[in-house]
Amino acid sequence: MKHAHYLLGTLLVAGLFSTQALADGIRASLALSKTNFTSAEDIKVQVTLTNEEAVPVRVLKWYTPAEGVEEALFKVSVNGVETDYLGAHYKRPAAQQKDYIQLKSGQSVSYEVELSSLYDLSKTGQYEISYHAESYTLFTNNPGQDKKLARLGITGISSAPVSFYLEAKQGGITTTAKPGDGGGTTVNGVTFTGRCSNTQQTSILAGLAAAKTMSADAKSYLTSYSSPSSSVRYKTWFGNYDAGRWSTVRGNFSNIDSALNTQPLTFDCSCKKSYFAYVYPTQPYKVYLCNAFWTAPTSGTDSKGGTIVHEMSHFNVVAGTDDLAYGHSAAKSLAISNPAQAVQNADSHEYFAENTPAQN
Amino acid sequence: MPNAVEGGQNSQQLPLHCSTSAGTEAWQLQVQIQNNDTSPWLILRWHSPLDAWFSEFLQVSQNGQKLLYQGAKAKRGEPSEEDLLLLAPGETHTEWLDLTQAYQLVMVPALVQFSPIAVMPHKPGQQMRWQATQQQWLLCPELQLLPKSDSR
Ligand SMILES: [Zn+2]
Numbered sequence A: 001m002k003h004a005h006y007l008l009g010t011l012l013v014a015g016l017f018s019t020q021a022l023a024d025g026i027r028a029s030l031a032l033s034k035t036n037f038t039s040a041e042d043i044k045v046q047v048t049l050t051n052e053e054a055v056p057v058r059v060l061k062w063y064t065p066a067e068g069v070e071e072a073l074f075k076v077s078v079n080g081v082e083t084d085y086l087g088a089h090y091k092r093p094a095a096q097q098k099d100y101i102q103l104k105s106g107q108s109v110s111y112e113v114e115l116s117s118l119y120d121l122s123k124t125g126q127y128e129i130s131y132h133a134e135s136y137t138l139f140t141n142n143p144g145q146d147k148k149l150a151r152l153g154i155t156g157i158s159s160a161p162v163s164f165y166l167e168a169k170q171g172g173i174t175t176t177a178k179p180g181d182g183g184g185t186t187v188n189g190v191t192f193t194g195r196c197s198n199t200q201q202t203s204i205l206a207g208l209a210a211a212k213t214m215s216a217d218a219k220s221y222l223t224s225y226s227s228p229s230s231s232v233r234y235k236t237w238f239g240n241y242d243a244g245r246w247s248t249v250r251g252n253f254s255n256i257d258s259a260l261n262t263q264p265l266t267f268d269c270s271c272k273k274s275y276f277a278y279v280y281p282t283q284p285y286k287v288y289l290c291n292a293f294w295t296a297p298t299s300g301t302d303s304k305g306g307t308i309v310h311e312m313s314h315f316n317v318v319a320g321t322d323d324l325a326y327g328h329s330a331a332k333s334l335a336i337s338n339p340a341q342a343v344q345n346a347d348s349h350e351y352f353a354e355n356t357p358a359q360n
Numbered sequence B: 001m002p003n004a005v006e007g008g009q010n011s012q013q014l015p016l017h018c019s020t021s022a023g024t025e026a027w028q029l030q031v032q033i034q035n036n037d038t039s040p041w042l043i044l045r046w047h048s049p050l051d052a053w054f055s056e057f058l059q060v061s062q063n064g065q066k067l068l069y070q071g072a073k074a075k076r077g078e079p080s081e082e083d084l085l086l087l088a089p090g091e092t093h094t095e096w097l098d099l100t101q102a103y104q105l106v107m108v109p110a111l112v113q114f115s116p117i118a119v120m121p122h123k124p125g126q127q128m129r130w131q132a133t134q135q136q137w138l139l140c141p142e143l144q145l146l147p148k149s150d151s152r
Helices: A001-026 A144-150 A198-224 A230-239 A242-262 A291-295 A304-314 A330-337 A348-355
Strands: A026-032 A036-038 A044-051 A056-059 A074-078 A100-103 A108-114 A125-134 A154-158 A162-167 A171-174 A182-188 A189-195 A265-267 A278-280 A286-289 B018-020 B026-033 B041-044 B057-062 B073-075 B084-087 B090-098 B108-112 B116-119 B135-139 B142-144
Touching: A001 B084, A026 A125, A026 A154, A026 A162, A044 A100, A100 A108, A108 B041, A182 A198, A189 A198, A198 A242, A198 A304, A198 A348, A230 A242, A230 A330, A230 A348, A242 A304, A242 A348, A278 A304, A286 A304, A304 A348, A304 B073, A330 A348, A348 B073, B018 B108
Parallel strands: A036 A162, A189 A265, A265 A286
Antiparallel strands: A026 A044, A044 A108, A056 A100, A074 A125, A125 A154, A125 A162, A171 A182, A182 A189, A278 A286, A278 B073, B018 B026, B026 B090, B041 B084, B041 B116, B057 B108, B108 B142, B116 B135
């Protein structure tokens, strides 16, 4: 009788320990490539999850970076104050078997995560970051099992903190983080939404500077060119000279130039389509940047600067242009066959502004 | 209204057929593209009903006035495979459009006109690649939509 009691006790304790051990069973560790960053750089952290259990463990993907970061997986603070998570929070159905990844005993998985697109890193200071994923369904989608784990306080994966120093951008920076919409960061009057990383923000600002240079040049050319009727540059993109059409184009560039320099611009980085960019012409001044934008040069043909000019021209309050012909050769043909449409065409404005190769 | 019918030919005897009809819900419509050929065709999604709402491919008017397009306009480079739809011989592709997603309509009849759709014959087994020189234009018939009281 006594003997039997003892056995039962051992089993209970063993059972408890093996579950308890699960809490430490998935170890998270973070690594940074360096400890000093400027806000022109992306901040990449390596996340490693290791199963230190003697048995396989399943982990809910949503709380790992397995398919990109889709929850606030990190605790990030600057100078001791917690910063906002700007990324997505997903509303999801109940977790199913397929939503779990299995780690064998001793197995590790590593993911690289870029932080500046996910957290508000707009302040200068000492940042501390740790991994902190918590969910009652983190390790199981079995309701009985997760209640048991919850009672034991086993709900998360955490890591020790790592820290880095970040020198933020000069100038006025405000952040308006609204949960769910990706938040937004405003730098010198330009707002970024849709998780623009630091390098994306830097290349947008370079593209914007190029767009301003191009549109100022286009405007001054159209205002002061001595003999419009013999302008090769105009004729290439807008066809035969006509005083009314010349003045339409001059007005368009005057508006583009003014919008670029005086209006609050927003750039959104969430688009994953193959396009360069898109806008809603009725919703100035927000430009959605897509895949082709990121690989475009800063200036020249089909550049970042030119794309921004193109998109600005679409806004109804700016020039209300259409997309009637895409690309250099179609835009040139349109200038010959239909000058009235050419002065309505967004790419024609872009190519006139880019002026590559340069024409007088 | 984008109607850049540049290059290619506008063929009346295309083996493709486009039909348009009103949907069951208010301001909804259906566009069907049918391939009556014995070989496949490619359809360029851009500026077609397969591109809702990333380009202005319709002209919608009420009381004789063109309505303001409120969808998006996109800048694109060269068409890639994801911009093309392969329509097999005998196949019909159907798109439903909800005009309220891009236009503000009032309770009077609306006239809907379609931009020509760029199409191209395709050799079976070949890589899907758009060639502007082989492009032809498929016309879709205009459609009159009557207002329906929304039961919701
Ligand atoms: Zn455009």
